[in-house]
Amino acid sequence: MALLPFFCGKDCGGDACPLLAEVEDGHIRGMHLNPLAGRYIKPCGKGFRAHKNHASPRRLKTPLLRTGRRGSGQFREIGWDEALSYIVQRLIDIRAKDGPGSVLCIASSGSTGALHNSETLARRFFNSIGGCVNVKGNYSCNAATYALSRLLGASRMNSGFDAETIRYSNLIVLWGSNPFEARLGAELPAYLIEAKKRGARIIAIDPRRSISARILNAEWIGIIPGTDAVLGYALLFEMLQDARFDAEFISKYSIGFESLADYVLGKIDGIQKTPLWASSICGVDANVIIRLASFFWDEKPAMIIPGYSIQRVAYGEEAFRLTMAIQLATRNSGLLGASTGSINNCLPGIKVGTLKELPSSLTKGAFIKEGFTKEAHLWEDNHKSQGIEAELFTKTVPILRWADAVLSPSSYGLGSIKALYSAGGNFLNQGANVTKNIKAFESVEFAVCHELFLTPSARYCDIVLPVSDGFEKEDIGIPWAGNYVLYKPEICRALAGTHSDYWIFSQLSERFGLGSVFTEGRTESQWIEQFLAESEIADIEAFRIEGIFLKKGLLRGGLDDFIADPVHCPIGTNSGKIEFASPLWNQNMTLHWQGLMKKGSTEESFREFRLLTPKVSNFIHSQRIGQEDRSECAQIHINPKDMSAIGAQDGEILKVWNKNGTLMASALADDWVQPGTVWIEEGIWTMPIDEVDLCGNPNMLTSDEGTLESISNIMHGIPICIGRIPEATIGH
Ligand code: SF4
DSSP states (O other): OEEEEEEEOOTTTTOOEEEEEEEETTEEEEEEEOGGGTTTOOOOHHHHTHHHHHTOTTSOOSOEEEOSSTTSOOEEEOOHHHHHHHHHHHHHHHHHHHOGGGEEEOOOSSSOSSSOOHHHHHHHHHHHTTBOEEEESOSSSHHHHHHHHHHHOGGGSSOSOOGGGGGGOSEEEEESOOHHHHOSSSSHHHHHHHHHHTTOEEEEEOSBOOHHHHHTTOEEEOOOTTOHHHHHHHHHHHHHHTTOSOHHHHHHHEESHHHHHHHHTTTTTSOOOOHHHHHHHHOOOHHHHHHHHHHHHHTOSEEEEEOGGGGSSTTTHHHHHHHHHHHHHTTOTTSTTOOOSSSOOOOOOOOOOOOOSSOGGGSHHHHHSSSOOHHHHHHHHHHHHTTOOSSOBOOEEEGGGHHHHHHSGGGGTOOOOOEEEEESOOHHHHSSOHHHHHHHHHHSSEEEEEESSOOHHHHTOSEEEEBOOGGGSOEEEOOSSSSEEEEEOOOSOOOTTOBOHHHHHHHHHHHTTOHHHHHTTOOHHHHHHHHHHTSSOSOHHHHHHHOEEEOOOOOOOTTHHHHHOTTTSOOSSSSSSEESSOTTSOTTGGGHHHHHHHHHHHTTTTOOEEEEOOOOSSOBTTBOTTOOOOOSOOEEEEOHHHHHHHTOOTTOEEEEEETTEEEEEEEEEOTTBOTTEEEOOTTOOOOEETTEESSOOGGGTOOSSOOTTTOOOOOEEEEEEEEEOOGGGTTO
8 A cells, every 4th residue: 555645636726735645556545635735735525535536437438439419428439549530630621621710629627737737738739730719718717807907917916815824814704705615725724714713703795604604603794696896885985984994005006096986985976885775785784884894994904805706796897896995995905914805816836847838839939030940840831731821820719608609600700610629628518508508519510528527518529538537647736826836646557548638639739740849759757857847846856755845835915015115016007006997997887886786677577586606515617526427406505485485395396597598406495595595506417408407507597698898707696587397297
């Protein structure tokens, strides 16, 4: 028996957690904590169950070629040579006829790591053969990215807090965040528990009394989903009225605050955003708002920990402008133990090499400069011989609209999309509006995916390539937040019949005559050696044995340098200061709320409930760890009062619908969700029949319309109806 270093590298908000794999006779018997990770860096339960998927009998073990209609799940097994040759021929034919813009790459982060990042690998492959259409943005925090890049500049937008500084917080506000389930770095839960024990005040603003709120015994402020910005306006109003703000501090570090203040004070639209005004919209008692506003000034340092949920709503771009304004106005920004209101920090972190999307021989410079590399010449010649422009094709479509772009390409300045290529993603299931996503898959001539399991997206592909999993690949893990990096060796040989994404793309590139462009002549282990050679890790052998290189926390806030010296350490905005208003913002942004409220009132009869689609402890998006075949019906969590009003019983199958689609879900009375709000976990594998999902994937009800400013996904506060199914129709 051996204990080998391993890291769980899921796109969960943790991204890399240290573990030890107990290995005996080539089999993984269990997972353990890596004691070298210290007291705070903790994997979640999913990490300890990671080996269950590895050993699942349902893993794909051979390439599949579709034989039935799309979605039927009918395939025949084929060999790797046949599969790869077929893919290359179809891509060559489609690209020769319609150009590189006829292929849409929908790769995502199902696999992460310095080398085995599925999204980077797929893009690198397509770049090495001349490009394709890619998706732009992300499903996670697109609206926040829009807002924070305007507030702070792109280079500093993830400048919220470092988990370790929570030691100094007096007030902690989990604003739509649920770090014990949805994670915001691997260290945050342990620091929050420590803060609770020493008596810090912890408040959770959330439509549900989340697991985090319960573990921390936080004061719970229930809020109507999607109205966090309204609460933010009222908090700011109260701070301005009550002289709990610092005007000098605001003007030293920001521009445009006055226009936000004018809106809040009613100078623009005649409506003062008072706690009473907000209460009628967001459902939070006015006295609670007044009390909360005072805490930010009176109980400094105040740490707002905003969750992604507050921006995954209609008009979600506005929420982060408010969290930042509140922290700056109350002079919390820059205090040790406070946050800036931005997303949690991406520390500069540990220096280590990573694979790039663009092979070094194909960098822009290499093309512009004389003396192309041999590979670049080869690439150019190859494309000329195919009659394709020898330029990299680099068009993108908003990720939320990928299916719309397939179905209406001209709306996105594209010709026809003929092929979909998926690696590390399950876009049919995870993208908004499943019905439209299915139509998009059905409309293309050719679809390929790399997969571990026969997912809903895989069922709609022509070729499914079985990939090796995290235990079967050596890699370096780079956490999203935290001052450490991780290492894992190849713990088990790849399951017979499977290969890594890297191997697959190398083979495809080779068949395009461009293998050395993609690989740059390196094997997978040579890349790891290269990345380590580029790193700051002095004792690489120890790192390989111990699996972790950990540096001391730096106890810094998100914008410490800027707050200490705004003149010599400006942030990346045009003014060098935080920009609450600028030409980059839509000047009418603050007026959007009036639009939203108006819209809401005209649809009042339709909007019976607001649906949340949160992450849960057991799964990561559609990665059903330990339960990859989920055929039972999803549960819809409903407050007991609403259950009575509907007349439903626990376990009863209910019909849930809106203008986007219909699903069936099993009713579950839940005291922890407030009346009027219901929730269904995200990531359930869809199985629609006649456009009704019997498994209850909530993306049947989401829309690809998106938020107004940044076309970001709306996953919370979705208007829905719930109804009982007449007995006569059950079973028909
Ligand atoms: S699922 Fe995320 S938080 Fe949990 S162990 Fe894996 S990487 Fe860490």
